[in-house]
Amino acid sequence: MQEQKYKLNVGKIDEGFVIDHIHAGRGMKLYRDLGLGMLDCSVALITNASSRKMGKKDIIKVECPIDQFDMDVIGFLDHNATVDVIKGGKIIAKPVITLPKQVKNIIRCKNPRCITSIEQGLDQVFVLTDPKNEVYRCKYCETRYGDQDQS
Amino acid sequence: MNELRHLMSPLDLSVEELNALMDTAEKIRSDPERYAHVCDGKILATCFYEPSTRTRLSFESAMLHMGGRTMGFASADSSSAAKGESVADTIRIISCFADICAMRHPKEGAPMVAAAHSTIPVINAGDGGHQHPTQTLTDLMTIRSLKGTLSGMTVGLCGDLKFGRTVHSLIQALLRYENVRFVMISPEELKLPGYIIEELKTKPNAGFAEITKLEEAMPMLDILYMTRVQRERFFNEEDYVRLKDFYILDKKKMRLAKEDMIVLHPLPRVNEIAVEVDQDPRAKYFEQVKYGMYIRMALILMLLRIEI
Known part of the structure; x- marks a missing residue:
């Protein structure tokens, strides 16, 4: 090499x-x-x-x-x-870094039918629903992070 | 402890709570007089941001049958939402006027936002394609009342299993009972989403099969749950037209079913159940509507913490 x-x-x-x-x-x-x-x-x-x-x-x-x-x-x-x-x-x-149970205002829900798309002042909250597969879902509409071209 | 409770999803209730709720509903059904004034002086607000016939009237009827009164709006146009008011602000106002609120909203999660800002119990009366918990309670109540149990059933789910929120919620609710077998009957394009199949696979006590022909399923079913193919879920009109009449339950198919099988449908029915089936004693979808009112009565009592 x-x-x-x-x-x-x-x-x-x-x-x-x-x-x-x-x-x-x-x-x-x-x-x-x-x-x-x-x-x-x-x-x-x-x-x-x-x-x-x-x-x-x-x-x-x-x-x-x-x-x-x-x-x-x-x-x-x-x-x-x-x-x-x-x-x-x-x-x-050396804090242990783990998947957080929920994340607030880091990512946005891109489901156009989600209440977060219109409600003023609403936090964008995603909840860890499947730690094994690292799946986060929107707290409100349960859309999976990564679906519908989330980024 | 008198913590404020709401109902957002059928899974918000434990199996014990669910059974207690159905027991209350059954008591109301058998002795409605006893409950005729239990909600005297109480007000139910029905905040419906999109049109609904059955659900709104079912809630209102439930409250009126218990001596309470109702108020509200039947579309977003006739509410302050048309002026741009947020859900959070609307529920703060409603909380000043009413004792309990049933909310339907086209945006998914809107009732959850309302619950977070409310000082009165909020019931999700349908939020877009997401949840419709009182329909699930209605389905469970109907099955338990007509079949005597929720365990050990073979349940056929037919039609739009991909977008049908009532089907998804019913499966998740029935999975909490013993030995329930599901037969999923749908065209390839409207099959059950993968995440629900995965959930089914993790339950050792539940069995399931996926088939395309309704005729094949009929002889093995204890319950047939028919659904409508909903135009609003399709981006392509051609696909809708091709799939909307994929299944039509008629007398001929009913002849293949068990004597004590029951047919349910969340309604409205379009073409998927021929009108001729209505006369069959196994057709229970109109009776189901009445069970829906009783379970909503029981739910209102539970959330208002009124014990009889």
Whole structure:
């Protein structure tokens, strides 16, 4: 195998999160859905980093106060990702990332017959109905996430 | 604890609650006088954002038979929805006027939104193609009253099994009883959705078969549940025209059935049951409507926590 020609180094962070082992290609979606672009702090998104375990992976490093984001979003988008919580330059926690029981306002129901398509101020809520097959359904109309060209 | 309860899906009720509800409905049926004033002073709001004949009148009749009164609207045009009012705001207002609300809405999940903002019990009276729990309660009540049990039945479901919400809910409700066998009778294009087949496969006590010919199924059935092929579910008029009269139950087919089989239908019936079948004593679909009123009476009592 050809040795990798280029190496990108992103420095250590003092306080924040490192989301590692993100399925290659999902990093940008995670970046968007976590609202990282709106944070007033340093964020590094590394895509296609080489990984012995995964071949390729994405990594996100966020330098921010450690109570600032929602683990459920990470669990929903990629529950195989790992998270290191950093404080004082050291890993202080490795929360277990699991599929959340429900997710709020991360994805939208695309069923045109669903009440979420017209009701003002209604949260978009999806509930985990089949953990084995990772099936989420709209709380209101029970449309399966992924059906009807959900994204 | 007097927690506010609503009914969104037939599965909101446990089997014990369901049985108790049917017991109450049976008591009302056998002694209606005793229940003639149990809802004196109570008001039922029927908020129907789309037209309905049977369901709305069944709810209203249920309340009137118990001494209560009714108010409401029969289409979105005659409500504040036409001015753009949200479901959440409408139910907040209705909660000030009525003691209980039955809501039909073309948008799926609308009654659930109403329930979340309501201070009175909300009953889902049909939300688009999603749920219609009181139809399922009606079906269960009819079967139990006419057959004496909900267990050990062979139930034929015929017609539009793909889009028919009443069929899906009835299967899910009957799966909670012992040894129920289903015979799914439909054309290829209107077969039961895969997720319900999967659910059926996980129940060791339930059996099922899928066939195309109604004649083949007739001799083995205890119950035949006919459904209408609904025009509004098709994107293509040609497909609708081709499939709408795929099954027509007539006298000839009825001759193949058991003496004590019963025929049910959520109504309205179009061509799928020939008018000549109405005279057959096994045709129970009009009687079914009456059971629907009794079970709605029992449901109103349960949600208003009125005990007799």
